[in-house]
Amino acid sequence: MEREEFIKKWLDHNLNPEEQKAFEGLDDYADLHKLSKSLEGFKSPDYSIDNEYDNVKSHLKPKTSNNWIRPLLKIAAVLLISFSVFYYNSTLDTKVKTLIAQDTTISLPDASTVNLNAQSTIVYNKNSWTNKREVSLDGEAFFSVAKGSKFDVITSDGKVSVLGTQFNVIQRLNYFEVTCFEGLVAVNYKSKSLKLNPGNRFVVIDGIIKNEKENRTQPSWLSNETSFTSAPLKYVLDELERQYDISVDASKLDGQQLFSGSFTHDNLDLALKSITLPLGITYTKSNSVIVLNGE
DSSP states (O other): OOHHHHHHHHHTTOOOHHHHHHHHTSTTHHHHHHHHHHHHTOOOSOOOHHHHHHHHHTTOOOOTTOTTHHHHHHHHHHHHHHHHHHHHHHHOOEEEEOOTTOOEEEEOTTSOEEEEOSSOEEEEOSTTTTTOEEEEEEEEEEEEOOSSSOEEEEOSSOEEEESSOEEEEEEETTEEEEEEEESOEEEEETTEEEEEOTTEEEEEETTEEEEEEOOOSSOGGGGTEEEEEEEEHHHHHHHHHHHHTOEEEOTTSOTTSEEEEEEESSOHHHHHHHHHHHHTEEEEEETTEEEEEEO
16 A cells, blocks of 8 residues: 555444554654644634645655655645534624614523614623534623523623523623522622522613612513613713614703603604603704704
8 A cells, every 4th residue: 555545444434354454664654643633622713725735844854765754744734624613613703783773682592582673782602602602792682591500691781690580681891780580590790699580670871889779670672672770861861762763862951851751762752852842942954963952
C-alpha cells in the first residue's frame, strides 16, 4: 500500500488491526499522531487551506524523501475547516430584535415563551440551553418559564433568576423594573438581592429604588396598552415614541413630573389625551412630531 493511501485510511479511521499496527511502526508516526491531537482542540472559524498548509509546514521538518507530507497537510487543513465550522455552529447565538411599534413572541428550546415588547432585543444559545437556560435582554419582555433548572435573564442593570414562573422585565436607560406574576423571582441589582412574590414589583428609576404592588395578572402591554405608576413623564413619553414611531418635543415641560395612568397602543389621539389631560398640558401635531406645551 502506498504511504499516502496508508495515511488517508488512518485519517478516515479505516485501518484494520494489522494495518494499524504497521502504521504505528512508521518513522513519522509520532509526528502524525501529534498533528491529529492538535486538530481536536482547534477552535477558529476562518481558514484557508493553502495558508494552513504553509503554517503547519513551518513547524515540521520533513526529510526530502517524505514527499507524502504535502498531500497529508492538505487533508489536515480540510479537517481544520471541518472542526472550525462545527465549533462556530455550536457557539452561535440566536438574536431576536423588535422594531418601533412592533412586538413578537418567541418560543425557547424548553417550551418557555418570551413576549418581546417594542424596540427590544433578546439573545440566547440553543446549543447550550440544556445546560444553561440564560437569556440576555435589552428592552422589555414578559417571560413564561417552563419548570426545570434555573432560568436567568441578564440585563445591563441586574440579573433575574427563577425556576418556573411568569414575570416581566424592563431594562431601559436609567430604568429597571421587574414584576412577578407567578412563582418566585430572585432579583440581583448591584449589591442588593431580593425575592419577589406574585403581585410585587421592584423598580429602579434614575438610581432610586421603589417596591410596588401589581394587581394585574399579566403586563398591560400584552393587551395593547402601557401603564405607569408615579413614573417621570420623560419615561412615559419615551414609551409613547416606541409604540407609535413618532417624535415628541417636550422641551417646554418638566420631564420629572410624575404620571400615573395608561395609554393605548392603537389610537394615537386617545393615547395623547390619556397622558396630557391628567397633567393639564396641551399638544399640537405636525406630521410625525408631537409638541407638548404647558397650560
